[in-house]
Amino acid sequence: MADELDLLRAADPVPADHPRLGDGPLDQRAERLLADLRREPPARRRVRWPRTGPGVRPRPAWALLAAVVAVTLSLVVGGTATTPALAAPRPLVVRADATPVSLAELARRARADAAAGAQALRKGTHVQSWSLAMSEDKAPITLPEERIVRWKTDGSHTELVVATDPTRPGRPVLRDDADGPPLVEDGHVVSRRTYPRSWSDAPPQSPPPRDATRLRAWLREAASEPDGLGTGELLDAVELLLDHWTLGARESAALAELLAGTEGLRPAGQVTDRLGRAGLAYTYEARGLAHLLIMDPRTGAVLGLETTFTRADPAYGVRAGDVMEYSAWMR
Template sequence: MAHETHDDELAALRGADPVPADHPRFHDRPLPAHAERQLNQLLYSAHGPQSARGARRRPVRQVRRLVWGIEMVSLAVAAALALVLAGSSSAPAAAAPHPLTLTAGSEPLSLGRIADRAATAASADGAPRLRRGTHVLTWSLAVRSGSGAAPITLPEERVTRWRADGSHTELVVATDPRHPGKPVIADGDEGPRTVRDGKVLSDRTYPPSRGTAPPQSRPPHTPRRLSTYLAALSRPSDPAPLTGTGELLDAVAMFLRHWTPGARETAALTRLLADADGLRPAGAVTDRLGRPGQAYVYETDGLRRMLILNPVRGTVLGLEDTLTKNDRAYGVEAGDVMSYSAWMR
């Protein structure tokens, strides 16, 4: 089976200890405009018309959680789940991810400097090349307004690989490398359920898809053309230029769900980020998989977005969204993490 080819990658992840086991509350609220655009893109063209006919469509509720990293849990389901877990001899890992902490005394590196380093890396012999497909680990929590239920972690690892004939496989596994071997909570059509660590949630093969528009088309490796590509990816029905840093970060996250950039694409991407307004260098940080990185922060509308880049090559390591305002309706406070994604090669 396809998932057997990824055992080594899963084993390496489970051996890491990416986040402290703390328990800040998470948040669930209606999708903002940029997330709705991502949802529409996933539903309309994630796999192209051919593969949409050849594979079962993912339920909208699950797609929405993948876009925003949150799924609302009903009060009845939360209560039932609490009863099940209370009687379990091996409780699943359900602590919310704690916000990443900057390395004390570290010197922030400007994005311009990272872009220069990425350009140098792109010119080196044997530099990584663009690859279609991704490997990403996500943490997502859910809590219903006024329920009083503890937040529930829904950790997933997703590996997408493309073949020469245009078909591709997608493996989704429930795993949390913070607690190797312990049960985890997974989402399901009838609500959250407890599963064993490493449980394969889906292992699908999709038929060939060779569209001419993003994300099917090959991304360019110059800043101006890549900006146009990201705009078309973010808004397929109206690919006007990206209007702000928030849209750029949304488009980057969407791009990384389809492609693993090579050194040239990374150089172009870091130059776009260096030209973005309001994305300030914050200092060194260790990401949730134990990798050293440089953090860049953008704040808007009660949300703090931390982009983590490899300090030498400029590759995107992670993206963390953290609340900067209290919300009593959902029992969340400033400093609570909303979502986190960690990308791997």
């Protein structure tokens, strides 16, 4: 462990002169993390799978500590006897199109929808998500939940998190809270929080631009990627954007235009998402992961994003085709 700690100290992940770490109001994510720190730690943490393994781009030195923890967890969840994560959704099935719709055509449709003066930008989000949770003494499980964030005119906002799985309506929902039962009723309130006034003029708190060039710069700053965004990083940044903002028609058109100029994203066909909505699917594969981007065929708005493993990695107890995470955004 000493070697990893030396690397962590040398990396200095929070330099004092970092432009994003100066004094100022906390953003939404920071406030949530601070609230979590004030509570007793749960027995199980919800985490994203470490993006390491064969063919995966190396992470910064400060991330080695997380990798060490993941290796420890693999002693429990890995091996030949590993069973699929409970409640884990299966990958979405894409139906191939005889004449696939290109992202350029979808961007044109989005611009036409924006010209008609449709939906307006709104700060806050409404998202249904499935994410893995792991612990040192239990097998991994997938926790489905719905999160609604609403901002008020005075700069304060509320966050409601509910345990629910629309693919199993009315049935018990699997949870793993520290002191709670393993199963809860559909619609069980996980948390209900009100946050005080908070203002910030930096992404992702500042409104996203309405043209593709400035939107790329906004996403790069929001994702803290000063060297630019590759396709995988861009999709991660899109997720960050949609977890903070419900896009209007003009912002969706700018995002569709930006995605149309992104290398590696290709049309895959039609798909019905986990909320029963019809969408067009676009895929990108790299470093052992497959990203499935789902977009509205009429407006070009992003409906969802699914990430699956393209190959097995016994060290982390995953198999090819396992869903790592999924998000479905709503208005």
